[in-house]
Amino acid sequence: MSDAVRDFRFAVNVTPREGILDPQGRAVEQSLPHLDVHNVxxxxxxxxxxxxxxxxxxxxxxxxxxRLAHELFSNPLIEAFEVVALGPAAAAGVRA
Amino acid sequence: MSDAVRDFRFAVNVTPREGILDPQGRAVEQSLPHLDVHNVxxxxxxxxxxxxxxxxxxxxxxxxxxRLAHELFSNPLIEAFEVVALGPAAAAGVRA
Structure with a gap:
């Protein structure tokens, strides 16, 4: 029955696979010395x-x-993803 | 002493603040019916x-x-962030 349906909130973390060039990560690293950060x-x-x-x-x-993580959120050739359950969705707020 | 320094791995999750327009999120939602997904x-x-x-x-x-999350990774006006400890960094691999 449809009233047995509940809302579940998830996060999908998509990251470049190891060994794959990550230009954004490189850009961050290059900006760190300007912020006087040398231990990252x-x-x-x-x-x-x-x-x-x-x-x-x-x-x-x-x-x-x-399925969405694989087909829509990531490019499996160059990215890995992990799915994290955030728990039952709050009744209001998250359904933007 | 410098040999007491250890490596710690963290993740920073940056998300649009509630109430802030999220064009990428909207674009995903609009593409879902084409994937026959109606419950997201x-x-x-x-x-x-x-x-x-x-x-x-x-x-x-x-x-x-x-500090980096606040100054470099996010725009505090429109984005919120959370810092997650991923544990001690592996000896190799993560230091790309």
């Missing part, structure tokens, strides 16, 4: 997508997120 | 920055990350 390395810049899925249970919701 | 809402697209800080302890390392 290994900067990688990616994307973070947060979304709410309405589904019967968390497994079904996660399956939707995994 | 509240999409917000931000950045994720991962970095390694060499410092005497985690508190000192986190202070560097907080």
């Amino acid at each position: 390395s290994g900067v990688r810049v990616g994307r973070r997508v947060e979304l709410t899925v309405s589904a019967a249970d968390e497994a079904a919701a996660r399956a939707v997120v995994e | 809402s509240g999409v917000r697209v931000g950045r994720r920055v991962e970095l390694t800080v060499s410092a005497a302890d985690e508190a000192a390392a986190r202070a560097v990350v907080e």
Whole structure:
């Protein structure tokens, strides 16, 4: 029944794969000396997508997120992603 | 002593503030029907920055990350950020 559907909030972290050139990360590293920061390395810049899925249970919701992460949010050739459950979506606010 | 310095890996999640227009999130939402996805809402697209800080302890390392998140990774007027400790950096690999 449709009233058994609940909202689940997830985040998808998309980062450049190891060994793949990351121009944004390199740009950050090159700007650090100008900020007098000399103890930072290994900067990688990616994307973070947060979304709410309405589904019967968390497994079904996660399956939707995994599919979108693979097909829409990332380029699997050069990027890796991880899906993180943020818990039940609040009743208001997150459904922008 | 400098040999007491250790490497700490952090992530900074940068997301548009609530109420701030998020054109990328809107674009994702508008593309979902074409993928036959009808149960997703509240999409917000931000950045994720991962970095390694060499410092005497985690508190000192986190202070560097907080400063960079505020000054370099985000625009505080329109974006919020959270700092997440990813644990001690691996000896190799993350120092790209």
